[in-house]
Amino acid sequence: MGRLKCKIMYDGTHFFGYQVQPEKRTVQGVIEGVLTQLHKGAPVRISASGRTDAHVHARGQIIHFDSPLQIPEENWLRALNAMLPEDISVVHIERVHSSFHSRFDASGKEYRYFVNLGKTRDPFRRNYSYHTGYRLDYAAMRESLQYLIGTHDFTSFCSAKTEVEDRVRTISEIEFFECDDELVFRFVGNGFLYNMVRILVGTILEVGTGRKHASVMKEILEKKDRSYAGKTAPGHGLYLWEVFYN
């Protein structure tokens, strides 16, 4: 048995998220199906750095799995890409120590969120960026970020369905910049709770439109109650961009 670590990209549009669900097309389900075929029917399970929701994309998701096959890394890459559907691709594959774990060993992650600012809807970005017609006050948005950076209990910024008890996370960087017709948010942190990036974006955008004042971020964090934060921004603007390992 040898352990393999893969960096994968996927267009989340036609997936019901990462995690296997009966009767649904999921990233995990599709990859495990291909690996099982490659192992002549012997089931292969994969583990990822974390789940992504329906319609959420990944440019740098990390998964691992074990295989008895003695195939050079280059050939693994070609075989998987030849068998995977066009909306998933393996960017890199390497043999790792059997103690490596894509989720437990991850020291941090980067997510990006794309907001389309075009006057009219862009048909080419409809599945890849959240289109909003509002004018945004960048100064207010930037001010709001200072309350979020650092170590906080993010209970107010995660789905009420979140199961983990410890909701303290450290965000080391949040920034946004314009690129063509779009506003791109970058979030870097040691871990993110369920729906956390989407709720953060939804709330920052409410500061941008003037619906909320920048300083309200501090109070929202203190409330530890999801109902104080803004709306959850749609999944199709979100990308798991990179996973970090020490």
Place this chain on the structure above:
Amino acid sequence: MGRLKCKIMYDGTHFFGYQVQPEKRTVQGVIEGVLTQLHKGAPVRISASGRTDAHVHARGQIIHFDSPLQIPEENWLRALNAMLPEDISVVHIERVHSSFHSRFDASGKEYRYFVNLGKTRDPFRRNYSYHTGYRLDYAAMRESLQYLIGTHDFTSFCSAKTEVEDRVRTISEIEFFECDDELVFRFVGNGFLYNMVRILVGTILEVGTGRKHASVMKEILEKKDRSYAGKTAPGHGLYLWEVFYN
């Protein structure tokens, strides 16, 4: 009655091309359906600068239609975009003289063709760019372009199904440049025959891979026979970029 000229964009992925066909989802069919609804069931026909094939995209297609409705241009834009599906949008609309014709008045067009050069398939570009794994000899490709620019009989570079008799066209510009991981071809001319841009790209790529010598372009033109040119490049890399009017 007043005539309206619209600039539209569409993602060709889920269309069987521009032109109405029974039982198929086409750009013309969808837009005429929306206009007919807006006119309370009275059928409205639209005319375009030209057709596009299945999976071919448009960033600047021009259409026109006649309507008795007295609606300000801004409201036309909003009403159409509210009713059109997400893969078509109206970028601009304006009232024009009743003698304006989107096809007969067009003095030229620009098409672009996107080739993805990435080492592995990019899931986000699978419907928007033609992925090729070959290394391309840009110098040879550039040399081949000089034979194509100018006024020629392009019989060898159009589908054998082409119905028009006069196949003399003028190409005023052809160029290509790299942008991120992609090679972008620009074609500007007074008119393009059926499949012409895709056959030109397919043939230029065969020069790039060394399958054909650059100077063979001259002979291909002289043969006036489709079978001498290269393969038709796939539709999903092609964009009707702009239509010019004097």
